[in-house]
Amino acid sequence: MSDTASTRATRNTPDHRPLVGAPELLPSLAPLLTEWVPRQRWFAGKGRLLTGFTLLSATELLPCTDPGAPGLLLLLVRAQQSAPPSRTPVGGDCYQLLLGVHPALSPQLAPAVIGRPGGGPLHGRTVYDALLDNRLCALLLERLRVPGRLGALRFCREPDADIPSGLPGRPIAVEQSNSSIVYGDSFILKVFRRIEPGVNPDLELPRALADAKCARVPAPAAWYEAAAAGEGGEATTLGVLQPFLAGSADGWQLALNALAVRADFTGSARALGHATAEVHTALAQTLPTTELRRPQLEVIAAQMHERLDATARAVPVLQPYRARLRTAFDALAATGHDGRSWAAQRIHGDLHLGQTLRSADEGRWSLIDFEGEPARPLAERRRPQPAVRDVAAMLRSFDYAARSGPAGGDPWALEWARRTRDAFCRGYAEAGGLDPRSVPELMRAYETDKAVYEVLYEARHRPDWLSVPMAAIRRLAAGDEPAVGAEGPGPARAAGSDDGRG
Ligand SMILES: Nc1ncnc2c1ncn2[C@@H]1O[C@H](COP(=O)(O)OP(=O)(O)O)[C@@H](O)[C@H]1O
Ligand SMILES: [Mg+2]
Structure with a gap:
């Protein structure tokens, strides 16, 4: 500039x-x-x-x-x-x-x-x-370096953030659900495109994690927002600047690379389980938590039923499995009837391999993109939920990896997925997370709900990929194998997540 x-x-x-x-x-x-x-x-x-x-x-x-x-x-x-x-x-x-x-x-x-x-x-x-204009990208960074108001906008900066001036900016090659600019391999600015009033969880959660000294998530250095329209309203987050993890590779690509050469991924998956548990622990310590009892569990199960019914109406191949899939949601509600309760907390909300980065030098995993599932309303995304929902989503991502690419669906790849899923759960429990294998009702309900979501997404956007979630649907409907460690048949990154949106 x-x-x-x-x-x-x-x-x-x-x-x-x-x-x-x-x-x-x-x-x-x-x-x-x-x-x-x-x-x-x-x-x-x-x-x-x-x-x-x-x-x-x-x-x-x-x-x-x-x-x-x-x-x-x-x-x-x-x-x-x-x-x-x-x-x-x-x-x-x-x-x-x-x-x-x-x-x-x-x-x-x-x-x-x-x-x-x-x-x-x-x-x-x-x-x-x-x-797409480097000069204007540089101007935006300059704005973020100097906190203050401009019209309806407010530019904010962490007091101890060291943001050099004059870093050249370039848009990242892969356009996803937002637009991101990388500044000199030091910072990345995510410009939120579809906006809703209120703080974006992709600012809220990484800031809370930074306060909790959790180093698994790049800490926001600066951000900008639109002032609330009325008094007492919340500002709307428009963009977040955070350190760029140069030289790191994303988990989806790493998993595909491993599959391409038939390499084991259990060590990486276990370490990723550790990272996920650390993030969950820190979120539970710093942000509100709650206990889900019978009434809340009934509501959650009812929402899952509704999504299943709506999806089965839109995607008829799901119909034959509907009655069996419903048993997963009924079993979740039944835990409440039995007087059990489950801890709920803020979670990632859209966890999959494409939302993880592994550093080249130490192989250390970081998690990114805490926006949650983009299609859900902000208020819903910000609600405390069982942390195993993230675990279930990550297990679906291993399944997607094993069913995509040239090795897609071959027995070796399916066994790879089974071992990788197990290793992730083991790592998650070792690092203090609730052992996913000890909560089969939760895991099965959340995995089923996610697979149903994937079916709708693939049917709408990538019909060639529909076989991937449908294989999981068959396994989950059969219900004769535990959700964790079980294997079912399908390719892709997480459907309907920012990576999969077409
Ligand atoms: N801190 C970071 N360091 C390195 N790369 C990043 C970082 N944050 C995001 N990226 C890269 O940018 C991509 C998009 O970022 P993400 O936050 O997932 O945005 P979107 O909501 O558009 O998916 C990621 O898949 C990753 O490759
Ligand atoms: Mg993303």
Whole structure:
């Protein structure tokens, strides 16, 4: 970033007439955005017509009023879409858009172009995806280095965080459910795309873990948020900057590599079990916990039944297994009727191999991406839950790995999955986690619920992968093998997680 840009960003001259509030701003951008937004990987409303946007807020991170100079605009918008599914908040999903504005964009940035508004305050200038422009990425980092307010936004920084200035930023190659920028191999900024009012668990949980001195999760160094609309409301997290674990490899790729050369993965899985238990222990120590008794267990089982019924309606191949699968949820509810209770706490919520990183030097595992399952409402994701739900999800991920790629489904790979699952559970229990093998009712219910979720996801997005969760469905419906250590037939990363969303 040039000095000029940085100076302009922090200046608020009397002649600076902000775009914010200009009534023509959104109408002039809407035709471009209704074309561009649905093509983005992070757009959650695929398959439904996008008819327009409502503007929630507009902030100039770099003034956009000078027609001869580059600008950077942050918009929070609500998408207007046809036939919203039940999970969509009334009025549609909200998104964060970071738009560059330039009078004469360099040809290298051609792939970033969104379009040229035909009117309004940005008339004739090029509007483009700001996160593909190194200069604007650098400006965003500069903003995060200096805490303070800007319009509706607030930039925050941990007092002891050492964030050097001038680190070059580049978007990560794999676009997932959000957009991430890596700064000089030292930091990674995750820009949340679909936003909901309130603190994002991907800030809340890593901060709590940092306070608890749990080093398994990169500690947030800075973040930015939109102020609450009314008094007493919670700010909305928009982005989090955390240390980049350079040279680490993600667990999904490591597992596939091991499978490709028929290598054992039990040592890694056991160590990952340790890491997961450490994170769960620290979360239980620092954030609210609760005890799930009969009424709560009945509600959880009823929700699982509902998801199963809805999925069986949408994916008829599930129908023949429905009655048998229901027994898993009934068994969970029955534990409450028997007077048993289960501890609940904050959990990862979307744990799978793609959310783990292993360092190259010491082989030390870290967990990332604490947002939870992106399709579930924020309030639900922030609720305490049994920690074994994360364990069940990770076991499903080992199954997915064993059923994908060239070795997919071969008996050796299935045995690999069985041993790997066992090793993970062993490691989890050794490091102080509740032994998953001692809670078969919980494990079976959560594994079944996850497999049902995967069936719906694969049927909708990747029909070629449907055989993977269906193999688990057959095993779980048979119910003649314990959930842990049992093996069932299928390929992929976690379905419907950010890795799997298509
Ligand atoms: N702290 C980090 N160090 C190194 N790589 C990271 C880090 N955080 C995320 N990544 C990489 O970025 C990818 C996306 O990050 P993630 O937080 O999972 O975002 P999303 O919600 O889009 O899935 C990860 O799969 C991982 O490869
Ligand atoms: Mg992720």
